[in-house]
Amino acid sequence: xxxxxxxxxxxxxxxxxxxxxxxxxxxxxxxxxxxxxxxxxxxxxxxxxxxxxxxxxxxxxxxxxxxxxxxxxxxxxxxxxxxxxxxxxxxxxxxxxxxxxxxxxxxxxxxxxxxxxxxxxxxxxxxxxxxxxxxxxxxxxxxxxxxxxxxxxxxxxxxxxxxxxxxxxxxxxxxxxxxxxxxxxxxxxxxxxxxxxxxxxxxxxxxxxxxxxxxxxxxxxxxxxxxxxxxxxxxxxxxxxxxxxxxxxxxxxxxxxxxxxxxxxxxxxxx
Amino acid sequence: xxxxxxxxxxxxxxxxxxxxxxxxxxxxxxxxxxxxxxxxxxxxxxxxxxxxxxxxxxxxxxxxxxxxxxxxxxxxxxxxxxxxxxxxxxxxxxxxxxxxxxxxxxxxxxxxxxxxxxxxxxxxxxxxxxxxxxxxxxxxxxxxxxxxxxxxxxxxxxxxxxxxxxxxxxxxxxxxxxxxxxxxxxxxxxxxxxxxxxxxxxxxxxxxxxxxxxxxxxxxxxxxxxxxxxxxxxxxxxxxxxxxxxxxxxxxxxxxxxxxxxxxxxxx
Ligand SMILES: Nc1ncnc2c1ncn2[C@@H]1O[C@H](COP(=O)(O)OP(=O)(O)OP(=O)(O)O)[C@@H](O)[C@H]1O
Ligand SMILES: [Mg+2]
Numbered sequence: 001x002x003x004x005x006x007x008x009x010x011x012x013x014x015x016x017x018x019x020x021x022x023x024x025x026x027x028x029x030x031x032x033x034x035x036x037x038x039x040x041x042x043x044x045x046x047x048x049x050x051x052x053x054x055x056x057x058x059x060x061x062x063x064x065x066x067x068x069x070x071x072x073x074x075x076x077x078x079x080x081x082x083x084x085x086x087x088x089x090x091x092x093x094x095x096x097x098x099x100x101x102x103x104x105x106x107x108x109x110x111x112x113x114x115x116x117x118x119x120x121x122x123x124x125x126x127x128x129x130x131x132x133x134x135x136x137x138x139x140x141x142x143x144x145x146x147x148x149x150x151x152x153x154x155x156x157x158x159x160x161x162x163x164x165x166x167x168x169x170x171x172x173x174x175x176x177x178x179x180x181x182x183x184x185x186x187x188x189x190x191x192x193x194x195x196x197x198x199x200x201x202x203x204x205x206x207x208x209x210x211x212x213x214x215x216x217x218x219x220x221x222x223x224x225x226x227x228x229x230x231x232x233x234x235x236x237x238x239x240x241x242x243x244x245x246x247x248x249x250x251x252x253x254x255x256x257x258x259x260x261x262x263x264x265x266x267x268x269x270x271x
Numbered sequence: 272x273x274x275x276x277x278x279x280x281x282x283x284x285x286x287x288x289x290x291x292x293x294x295x296x297x298x299x300x301x302x303x304x305x306x307x308x309x310x311x312x313x314x315x316x317x318x319x320x321x322x323x324x325x326x327x328x329x330x331x332x333x334x335x336x337x338x339x340x341x342x343x344x345x346x347x348x349x350x351x352x353x354x355x356x357x358x359x360x361x362x363x364x365x366x367x368x369x370x371x372x373x374x375x376x377x378x379x380x381x382x383x384x385x386x387x388x389x390x391x392x393x394x395x396x397x398x399x400x401x402x403x404x405x406x407x408x409x410x411x412x413x414x415x416x417x418x419x420x421x422x423x424x425x426x427x428x429x430x431x432x433x434x435x436x437x438x439x440x441x442x443x444x445x446x447x448x449x450x451x452x453x454x455x456x457x458x459x460x461x462x463x464x465x466x467x468x469x470x471x472x473x474x475x476x477x478x479x480x481x482x483x484x485x486x487x488x489x490x491x492x493x494x495x496x497x498x499x500x501x502x503x504x505x506x507x508x509x510x511x512x513x514x515x516x517x518x519x520x521x522x523x524x525x526x527x528x529x530x531x532x533x534x535x536x537x538x539x
Contacts, residue, residue: 159362162332167379168352177379181366258366258407 078137
């Protein structure tokens with residue numbers, strides 16, 4: 001165990017440092033916050049102390065648990081759709097310049113469009129259920145998935161493709177065995193951005209109009225000036241965000257487990 | 272080599288011009304070569320003259336603007352697959368071990384991987400990489416990667432070998448060793464091989480014939496048959512005949528103005 005934690009991770013720092021440093025930094029921030037609130041006697045409706053927030057998160061866990069389910073569902077389904085639709089679209093974009101030129105402007109328009117402004121319309125169109133949340137989440141998570149997938153799929157070395165063509169490989173095989181594996185690191189980069197966007201997307205939808213979810217809890221609690229519940233809901237959203245992010249990262253580690261460290265990465269780490 | 276036999280590979284008046292932004296780069300112009308079955312031919316020429324482009328055109332991987340390539344009398348259109356190719360860079364896949372990289376050749380051809388495993392391992396040991404079968408490319412040195420790439424070009428026992436500077440990243444000693452190993456493999460199987468190299472010594476030592484290329488756009492400046500007995504050992508490099516060949520090729524390059532020696536001459 002000791003030997004394991006001393007082994008350097010990808011960027012040259014030891015694993016112990018990689019764990020201890022962020023933990024200490026986070027704890028330090030929370031401690032300052034806690035001390036400040038107690039020292040200055042800040043009223044709880046303005047800013048509760050972290051200890052109080054954590055206590056509330058667990059004391060009212062039943063409410064949060066029930067309300068987390070629609071939020072989690074919307075995040076997962078929206079993100080899943082972004083991947084399931086985004087990756088094939090990216091693939092078509094890489095293989096067909098015509099398709100690429102056709103959709104590029106549309107994609108960018110969809111991205112720069114302030115989607116928050118669309119949220120009220122979604123309610124008009126789709127009502128209060130899961131659907132408007134999923135759509136909002138999908139819309140926000142879609143862009144990074146497509147962009148990073150295109151970058152990844154286009155990054156394959158032409159020589160590698162020539163090589164497999166000289167082996168008589170079909171396009172299909174060349175895609176599965178060469179192009180896709182080449183693209184995976186970049187694609188996972190996009191997925192990681194997308195999953196954090198997805199959390200925001202669901203929250204936006206719940207804010208604007210919904211009758212369930214952690215966002216809904218937040219809006220109601222704010223109306224009641226129940227700042228402690230607001231922070232407790234935010235606390236759970238942070239937990240959810242971390243959970244999903246690390247779930248994607250774990251999946252990435254698993255899928256890319258054989259890649260090792262590329263030498264370019266080693267050299268670039270210090271720059 | 273029986274001159275009566277029909278050439279296996281025939282490149283006829285091939286031209287290729289690349290477009291780099293606005294500029295046109297003529298890489299090959301009206302280039303013709305013939306390679307007999309079982310012949311080992313080397314291409315030597317200044318950097319950037321169009322050797323790699325020629326190899327790609329022979330393999331059907333890029334298209335010539337004019338002219339044609341025939342193999343077995345049939346025009347090459349699209350990738351020719353009875354072929355083992357080693358690119359100038361190793362082109363190993365990061366996520367595959369040495370052995371898996373070699374066996375990619377077999378997988379892509381839908382051949383039974385299990386039957387070729389032993390052959391792949393034997394090739395690895397023949398190029399001095401015994402025990403490296405399960406290493407990933409990032410665990411190998413540059414020269415080791417090139418050797419793995421060479422094994423991948425050989426594993427399916429192709430009729431034709433296209434080797435684009437496969438030993439470029441090797442030190443002189445390993446290079447001699449690799450030349451030796453390749454000669455042994457070649458003598459065993461008598462593949463038709465085209466080798467691109469920057470080393471005049473390597474070209475002469477390896478080949479039945481050396482084609483000396485002009486600067487861009489590439490043409491064949493000289494076609495030199497190497498009449499040295501096989502199997503050749505490294506001693507032969509010190510023989511007068513050998514040095515006559517290398518000297519001749521250097522002189523041809525000199526006449527083509529490939530060497531820029533003005534400064535040194537003036538200084539001396
Ligand atoms: N895809 C391409 N697009 C534009 N120009 C190219 C392309 N491929 C090759 N060229 C140009 O064609 C010329 C010949 O290139 P090529 O790679 O065939 O040279 P080479 O003889 O193999 O050189 P070296 O010995 O350095 O490998 C070069 O000037 C190069 O810049
Ligand atoms: Mg080249």
